[in-house]
Amino acid sequence: MALRFTSEQRLDGDDGVLERRFTLGEIPGILWTPSPSPSPSPVSGAGSASVPLVLLGHPPLGLDRMYPRLVARARQAVADGFAAAAVELPGSGERPRWDAVERARADLRRAVEAGGPVGDEIVDALVLPLVDKAVPECRAALDALLELPGIGGPVGYSGGVISIGVRLAAVEPRLAAAVLFAGSFVPRAMFEEARSVTVPLHVLLQWDDEGNDRQAALDLFDAFGSEEKSLHAHMGGHTGVPQSAGEAASRFLTRHLK
Numbered sequence: 001m002a003l004r005f006t007s008e009q010r011l012d013g014d015d016g017v018l019e020r021r022f023t024l025g026e027i028p029g030i031l032w033t034p035s036p037s038p039s040p041s042p043v044s045g046a047g048s049a050s051v052p053l054v055l056l057g058h059p060p061l062g063l064d065r066m067y068p069r070l071v072a073r074a075r076q077a078v079a080d081g082f083a084a085a086a087v088e089l090p091g092s093g094e095r096p097r098w099d100a101v102e103r104a105r106a107d108l109r110r111a112v113e114a115g116g117p118v119g120d121e122i123v124d125a126l127v128l129p130l131v132d133k134a135v136p137e138c139r140a141a142l143d144a145l146l147e148l149p150g151i152g153g154p155v156g157y158s159g160g161v162i163s164i165g166v167r168l169a170a171v172e173p174r175l176a177a178a179v180l181f182a183g184s185f186v187p188r189a190m191f192e193e194a195r196s197v198t199v200p201l202h203v204l205l206q207w208d209d210e211g212n213d214r215q216a217a218l219d220l221f222d223a224f225g226s227e228e229k230s231l232h233a234h235m236g237g238h239t240g241v242p243q244s245a246g247e248a249a250s251r252f253l254t255r256h257l258k
Contacts (some may be wrong), residue, residue: 001024001025001140001144002025002242003022003023003024003141003144003145003148004022004023005020005021005022006021006022006023007020007021008020008021009109009136010035011071011075016034016035016078016079017032017033017035017074017075017078018032018033018034018035019031019032019071019074020032020033020179021203024087024140024141024144025140026085026095027088027095027137028063028087028088028093028094028095029063029084029085029086029087029088029090029141030067030070030074030085031070031083031084031085031091031145031148032052032062032074032077032083032084032085033051033076033078033083033150033151034077034081034083034140034150036150043210045151047253049150050150050151050152051075051081051082051083051150051151051152052081052082052083052153052154052155052156052257052258053083053084053085053142053145053146053150053151053152053153053155053156054077054082054083054084054085054155054156054157054158054253054257055084055085055086055087055097055138055141055142055155055156055157055158055168056070056073056074056077056084056085056086056146056158056159056160056190057086057157057158057159057160057161057164057165057181058086058089058090058159058160059160059161059184060089060090060092060130060161060180061092062088062092062225063086063088063092063093064082064093065093065148066086070086071161072147073158073246074086076246076250077158077250077253080250080253080254081254081258082156082253082257083145083150083151085139085141085145086128087137087141089130089134089161090130090133090134090137091130098129100125100129101125101126101129101130103125104122104125104126105112105126107122107125107126107256108122108126108185109162110147118185118194118250120187120188123186123187124188124189127161127163127184127185127186127187127190128163128187130161130163130164131161131163131164131167131190134161134164135164135167135168135171135172136216138164138168138172139168139172142155142172142174142230146174153174153176153178154174154175154176154256154257155172155174155175155176155257156175156176156177156178156179156256156257157169157175157177157178157179158178158249158253158254159179159180160181160183160248161184162180162181162182162183162184162186162220163184163186163190165178165180165188166180166190166193166194166197166220167193169197169199169201170193170194170196170197173257175199176187176199176200176256176257177199177200177201177202177252177253177256177257178199178200178201178202179201179202179203179204179249179252179253180201180202180203180204180207181203181204181241182203182206182209182212182220182221183204183205183206183209183211183212183238184211185211185212185213186213186216186217186220190220191219191220191223192223194220194223195223195225196225197225197226198225199226200226200228200229200252200256201224201226201228201229201230202222202229202230202232202248202252202253203224203229203230203232204219204232204234204241204245205217205218205231205232205233206233206234206235206236206237206238206240206241207233207234207235207236208235208236208237208240209237209238210238211238212238218231221226222256230252232245232248236239
């Protein structure tokens with residue numbers, strides 16, 4: 001798939017970050033890089049020195065809806081000496097709706113509203129098709145982004161749907177380290193895939209996350225095959241991640257990507 005830049009801007013109040021929106025085939029994405037001076041052409045890259053790349057994961061709510069959180073993370077990544085990128089997930093944003101996943105989301109809402117357990121069939125129908133489609137798209141994005149001037153390896157992955165991170169860490173040899181957020185449902189099949197993950201991992205867990213099975217998150221962490229893995233648990237709900245957690249994740253990626 002060909003990557004085509006559609007816009008670029010220096011972020012307001014920040015001369016150090018160049019933001020460029022792109023399409024990869026029909027997939028929208030955003031790339032943030034250290035901003036050169038003078039400004040490059042839209043396809044020229046971000047300068048002569050190559051920097052590592054961090055692929056920013058996010059929930060399937062759409063890039064525009066997630067933009068404030070993504071751009072904050074991207075600014076930090078650039079400040080740490082990286083480029084950062086995010087691609088729209090299947091069925092999100094302006095991408096075509098996915099009937100099977102929409103039905104699974106409706107089943108999930110009904111199960112949660114009823115106060116009962118969320119069955120494996122619902123979790124599988126909701127997450128596995130997303131993983132199967134999103135991970136090859138992430139790898140295609142890496143193919144294109146790593147060809148750009150000014151961007152090189154190694155590659156890190158940070159945040160988003162944890163099952164996507166697990167699969168990507170298991171199959172993508174260019175991935176040197178991953179920060180995973182244990183804040184989403186995990187199909188049982190992903191536990192076996194976790195055993196084949198060997199890259200260094202930094203896993204965040206909100207102890208009182210109302211939408212996450214804490215024990216399943218602990219079991220998944222135990223299943224990872226990585227020799228270096230750390231679990232960082234904090235009190236609070238899904239959106240209560242403390243600032244210190246982001247700072248620790250930033251130090252982890254800096255240690256492994258530089």
